[in-house]
Structures are given as structure tokens and as C-alpha cells.
Amino acid sequence: MLHAVDLPNAWIGRARPRDAAARQAAGGGRFVDDLRFARMVHVAYLRSPHAHARIGAIDITAAAAMPGVVRVVRAEDLDPIMSPWTGVLAHFKGLKSAPQYPLGRGVAVFQGEPILAVVADSRAAAEDALALVQVEWDALPAVTDPEAALAGAPIHEALGDNLAFTRTAETGTDLAAAFAGAHKVVESHFSTARHTGVTLEPRGILADWNRADQRLTVHHGTQAPHMMKEIFARHLNLPEEAVRVICPDVGGSFGIKVHVYPDDMATVAIAVLLGRPVKFVADRLESFTADIHAREHRVHARMAVDAEGKILALDVDDLTAIGPYSVYPRTSAVEGNQVVNISGGWYRVPAYRAHLRVAFTNKPPTCQYRAVGHPVAVAVTEGMADLAAEAVGLDPAEFRRRNLIADDAYPTKAPSGILFEGLSHHKALARLLEIMDYDALRAQQAEARAKGRHLGIGIACFVEIANPSAAFYGVGGAPISAQDGCTVRLEPGGAVTVASSITEQGQGTEAILQQIAAEALGVDPARVRVITGDTERTPYGGGTWASRGAGIGGEACLQAARGLAANIRDLAGAVLQAAPDTLALRDGAVVDAASGAVRMTLPELGRLGYFRGDLLPPGVQPELSVTRHFQTRKFPFAFTNGCQGSLIELDPETGFITLLKHWVVEDCGTVINPLLVDEQVRGGVVQGIGGALYEECLYDADGNLLNGNMADYLVPMAGEMPDIVVAHIATPTAESALGAKGAGEAGTAGAPAAIMNALNDALRPLGARLTDMPFTPKRVLDAIRRR
């Protein structure tokens, strides 16, 4: 395979399959539920069947007497072991929440809240016993609607009301004047439905407290092991050195596995209580009721444009419902806050206002899920763009060309004031129209319409946050590191070991670190072993979230590998009596940089360095391990950008939408492995399509989940998904030598808007319009009948 830079060391940018894929395909995956330890017991949780209820007397007699039961654990049993937590951050001024305990006490505030645990020698025995626990429930009125919540009695009396957080951003020129003087003003509401991540591997944790040495080892399917170590230590009142967190294989995360969950915390506390390994793996119903949910937003927006179709003003009002608690430690204010930060972010918007209200309700807590807030902000912005284009008689593509921030305008700011380092909206849009063959597609659409077929074409431009700095969480007091570290070590035989604080959930973290180290050290990636997901074997760092693995962890790896390469050249130079800068590393050897002649192989150098110090010149100390850390400092985020196109066919008789094709142009900076990035983008698009067409946690007015199983909660399946064409523009970030920004979330950010615009393009001739996701056949038919 020829690479653009066809040097032996050019591994960055190459499509290379992952070692882990071969292991997984051969049945070698090891997830939390696959681990077995001596004396291990299993825990199952009794969860509130009510959305809001006083917890009366609990009778555990029959349960405790069941065969196999080790212990029935009540909420108060854990009080001496674990302290409660509150999901607030100092930089979200006014954000409030109530203390949360591993097991709920007094009043249950959402359906699925764990209130009692049964520990037994098998999960089945624990569940059998749970069925015999008697609880006197006193059901209370549940508040499930955010408007009603804001007007009604507080869920937590001590908080005074149900307004968890509010913020208004107002920037630029006079908003009222801009609307008053506009050529056209368009206005619309939007809603996105509460949905959840549905990781195929449910959340799992196996905690092992060793009483003899007072040490806790937690095997946890988490994205952020160092953060969890900090949190376990803090709430168990243990010194940090007493806690180790290890991630086995993690079966999908998407943000779901980066939060602090009461059942996870209770499992760890119970392990300390019992002094033996305790395993908890959520079943699917528990996943639906106790994983975080996301994206329950109602938005009203207005846009003002002049006669040329230039945007004059954008006004966005977002109301979001987060359940009864703000989730620890990231908080549940972030999603709505992103809507405020991101909306309109790729356009020149002279007058901007965004207003956010975050309401407590009696549904499960919401928090950060893939592309946090972006699917909402992008759908609102791009929905308004299409309305405005229609109002002034412009094609949607032309409207975007007139309003996108110019590619040479950077650095610049979003309408909200957020800083952009360098983006490529015009290049990306031009490329999208090219790969879609946009004009031909419009002709095809017109032809189909003449034959009575309803095709729709939608496009959506967007930005996506990546590589956050300490300004995201650390500044607010959370134990969430914005930096990552990497140690790169030469082995005596010429192999390389990389230990990194970023983590692997299948996206290819370990594969890209292999390629980065291989390029810097001139070795074959197959000779690079990567260690992640262990707080005792990796440097300290934030882990994998917010599309930061490649950009932050990758740069730390590159710098560490470059540092090691320099040390290798120094050592070789001392031995060979050559100036280090005349030497280079290629194909597993130290070579003369000019001629390429091999001077010394890496195994030769490794053996000298580790075993034959007696042969080295005086004063030469080989340093064959190097650690480097990296975090972004100049910009609070390294934004990525892109645009997506969707072609759909609507059946107005049934309301069914068929996805015919989808296109993505993505600028994630330097691409390290296109094989991984492209399918990562596609996976993101498919999750975005899920939110647009299928996924919704349906609740009745009393807060009961109506579709807590995979048969009724629909996610995208292979049969409904289109082929997805992915193309790239590369605008590397100048904050790092690597230049990578992050590719994990952009697909999800842009897809719902592209689908929505395609649907409304198909509905337009029918006089209908729909902006309430998911676009189920019933909603589509209702929209057509409403016209």
C-alpha cells in the first residue's frame, strides 16, 4: 500500500486494521461480566417502581432467608462507609442539586432509583430474593413535564423550586432592533426526545476490597478510570493510593459510562462492607431506567434575515428536563449550556440571544451523551436556516454559502462568544455538494416528484467540540483532568511499550497510539504494545470523552515517542561517536540520516542500554523510557466542523421514511487512521439517525417508562440504514504537533438536522412541516393531516 508520504516511518494517516479487532473476532473479548474471582458475589438492586413515592416500612425477612443470599443491604447500612455527592460545579453559577446517596432513602424521585440491595452467590439468587422484599410505597404525584415542574412544587424541598439552572447569552448588536428592521423573520419550535445510549454491553462493575491491605480494586466499564479512582477514594474516605481502577474491554460507552451512578457506587460500598469481590452488571431494563438519559429539549427559535438572505439575528429559547438530580461530577447543566454556546455557531450572526432553563422532573437523570447538546443546537440552527432560505427564495445550499463564516476569518468567535481556532465551512460545503452531486440530485428529485414520489434532500452544517481544556470541568472543581499522559519505553529487544491515560472502548485508541509511536520511533506498529485503562499502570489523565483521545492523548504519545527517539539518538551517538542529529530511526534501526545506512539496530541499542552499561562511555546514562503530558491551553476547545447531506423518500400514505443515502464531510484535523475514522463517523451518524427517527424513552404522565425493552425502544438496524459516504477536509489544530482534533461525535451532531431538513423538503409540497423528533410514522402522518 502506497502512502502519500511513502516513507518507511509514515504510519500516521494509514488505514491499518486493529489488533484488538482480531482478538475480539476470535472470542477473546473480556468485559466486566466475563471476570470471575474467588469468593465473588453478585448484587441486584430493588428499584423504585414509582416515579415519586415515599418509602415506607421495608420487610426483608423472607428475602434474607432465601438460599444463596449473603446479605440484604439497606440504604442506612452504607452510611458509615460512603458519603453522598452533589452534582454542581462552581463555574455554572446558580446550578443547584440535592445530595445523592448510593441507595435512595425517604422519598424515591424517579422510577428505577435503587433503594435496597441483595447480595447473593448468583445474580439469579439475588433476583429471586428481591422478589420477596416487601416495601410499603406511598405514591406521590409525579411531575414529568418541564413547564409544569417549573410552575409546581419542588421535588427537593430544600432547593425551593425545580429550576436547576438558567443562563442567558446575549451578544452583538441590539436584538430587538435587528428583528424590527429585518426583511423577513421566521419562527419555529423544535423538540428532541429523551433518549439514551443503549450501549450493547450494559454498565458493569466488579469491586474488590482487600481488608488485609486496605486496598480497593475496581474493575469498571468506565471511560475515565482516574476520575473514578478519585471519586471512589473521596466518597469512601480512603487515601487515593488505596484505590485502583482497571478497565477491561468496554462494550460501547458514548458518554453513558463516564458518570457516577448510585448503583455503581453502592456496589463499591458493599464490597467494602463485605470484604469480598462484588459484581454488578445491569440488565437491559435497568439500563433503560438507570443509565443516564439525554436530549429532552423544547426549543423556540426566531431568525431575522435581510433581503439578500444574510442572517441579522438569532434568538433561541431552550427548556430542558434533567430528571430529579444533576448528575455528578459533570453536572446536567452542560447539555443545555452547549445549546447556548453552539447554536448559530457556524454563521455570522450580528445579534444573538440564547436563553436556557433547566428543570428538575421525576424521570431518570439526564447527562452527557455523545455530541452533548450539539444535535439540538444543530437541528435548531439548520432548521431555522432552511426556513429562512425558503422565506427569501434561496436554495438551502446558497443560503449557507452566504452566511457561513469565511474560511480565512480565523481565529474568530461564535455568536455566543466561544473561540474558534480554524474551521473550513466553505470548503466542507463545496465538497459535500460535489460528492452528493447536488444539482443532479435536485433534478432527480423534481423528476421523481413528477411521478408522484416524494424525495427529500437535506443538508446541515455544524461544529463539534473536541479537546476541551481545563476550562470545561476542572475550573469548576471537578476531579476531571483535561490533560493526558503517556509513557513510551524501548524494550531490550527493540519493541516499544506505550502506557497512556486515555482509554479504549472500541474506537481504536490503542491502534492510533501504536501508529503514532511507530512513526516517531521508526518501528513497525506490530512491535508496539499499548496499555490503557489502569490507574496503576498508566500516567494520570482524563480518559476518553469529548472527542479528546486522539487530540490530547495522541499528542502526549507523539511527544513522549519523540522524546524517546531523541534519547535513542543520543545514546547511539555516544556509542557510535556520531552527532545525534546526523542519526535517524527507521525500520527498527538507528540509521545515518543522510545515507540511510544502518548504524545500529534497536535490539543492539536496547541490549547495550539495559545489559552492557560497562561498554558505555563514562557519564552516559541511557534513558529509554520517556513520559510526556499534554493539554490545550490557547483555545478552550479545538472545534471540528463538517456538513452532512441526506436523501430520503417519504411515503405519505404510511408516514414511513426510507433513507436512500447519506453523505458526510468531516474536518477533524489530522486523520491518524482513515479506516477507523470513517466507520467511527458512520457509527456517529447512525446514532444521530436513531435520535431523529426512532429513539425515545416514552413515559406516561405518572412517570412510568412504557418502552423499557429493546423490542419497543427502537434503535437503528442494518436494514434501515443507508450507505454513508465519508469525505475529509484536514485543518489541523496548531496547538499540537499532531494536529488531530477528534472524530467521535461529529456524526451524531449533524445527522438529525440533515434528516429533519430532508424530511421537511419532502413534506413541503404536501404543505406540512415537522420538527418534533423522533419522526415516527405517526408523527409524519399527523403532520400531513394537520396541514
Next chain:
Amino acid sequence: MRLALTVNGQATSLDVEPRMHLIDALREKLDLTGSHVGCEHGVCGACTIRLDGVAVRGCLVLAVQAEGCDVQTVEGMAEDARFDALRAAFVAHNALQCGYCTPGMLAAAAELVEAGGTPDRAAIRAHISGNYCRCTGYQAVVDAIADVMEGAA
């Protein structure tokens, strides 16, 4: 209950409760943890295994129903040369990310590959529509299966 069956080519007998699912018996009694459990109600396909050569949901078959049967899990498929090309294609196309769905996806795909022919992409998509994957966009999975079937045809 005492149960006798063949698992990955080996005659095996084990004690199971009548209510135990086959997938739990394989995972818990025989430590064949390569198969994963995703929903326990027959929808997600993660626990798909081969029972007498037919792809079945391991969570919808009681262990006692497998009496006398020939069970093949991902561990057995990994040592079965008939599936080498399929596995290699999954790796080459990166048709998996976290790998949790992969053992089931492979068992489902193997059934199509064994049936032979060169199904179009829509037919391949339809065949694997009983298997959730939350990481990929399914496209790489379709590419991998199409690759193997075109190669074999």
C-alpha cells in the same frame, strides 16, 4: 438437571437448573465467556450461537433444550477453518469496534455465508438486521460479508 451435549466439538455434560438459558449455561457453567449477553429477551442478537449449525439466540433457548445437540460458540468458530475468511474480513474492514456484538454478528453472518451465492447489499443488511451494533454504522459489516461472499462465489 443433568445435560449431555457437544460444545465446540467436545462431548460435555453439566448440571443446570431447568430455568437456565443456554447462553448462561455456556458462560457460567463452561466459562465460555466469548458470547455476550445484551438484552436477555431475544432482540439484540449479541448472544447468537450456532445450534446444530443454525444461528439461534442463546437467551431464547433453555439449556435443557440443547440435550444431545451440537453447540458452537465464537470460541469454536475461531478454531473452525470454515470461518477464517469471514473473521479476517471483519478485521480487515474494521467491522467491529467494541466487539460486544461481534460473536453474535459472526454467527449470524456465518449462516448467510454458508448458504452461498452473492446476495446484494440490501439482502446482507436484511440478514443481519437481527443483530444490534451500536458502534459501527453497519456499513463495514456489510462490506466484510459482501467481500467474503464475492470471494467465495
